[in-house]
């Protein structure tokens with residue numbers, strides 16, 4: 001069976017990928033047992049992740065080869081600015097997160113590393129490098145959130161269920177499948193660009209794992 005470029009990258013990073021989708025944080029989120037301090041810490045860091053992530057979506061829009069792709073990113077940016085931001089604000093309120101931690105928290109090493117990966121991709125302006133990082137961030141999240149469909153979910157609190165629901169369902173799945181097809185359709189002919197995109201993919205998967213670890217202070 002032949003595999004696409006994105007499938008090969010996914011298999012090459014299986015160790016960090018499955019450690020992320022099967023992470024204790026995901027187990028506890030789905031079970032509804034994640035400690036409030038752990039969740040608050042994770043969400044505070046993730047809100048900062050969202051800054052570079054939004055810029056990355058903007059760069060994808062700019063680097064895309066034409067209007068249909070640009071419009072796809074523009075739609076996703078709109079969703080990100082509405083539904084996802086509302087989730088953060090509501091969850092910060094529910095968890096009693098202080099204003100200073102919402103706007104200017106101390107960043108963990110994991111957050112800084114992921115931020116650097118995203119900013120490197122932005123600076124490259126390479127469509128493949130930008131897509132590689134975006135695809136990991138969305139595909140890996142779809143993969144763990146769909147555990148709720150496969151295994152069921154005991155969680156009921158909006159802070160728990162909301163984070164799962166933002167990363168599953170037909171619209172999010174279609175977005176991830178589109179990103180995957182877009183990366184495969186834009187595999188660079190330039191070996192340096194291709195190599196850099198592969199490194200960006202691999203670094204991103206490692207960052208996802210470290211990001212979950214950091215929620216527990218590891």
Ligand SMILES: Cc1ncc(CN)c(N)n1
Nearest residue numbers: 046049137138141208211
């Ligand atoms: C660390 C991380 N990775 C991915 C996602 C999903 N966009 C996220 N919100 N945070």
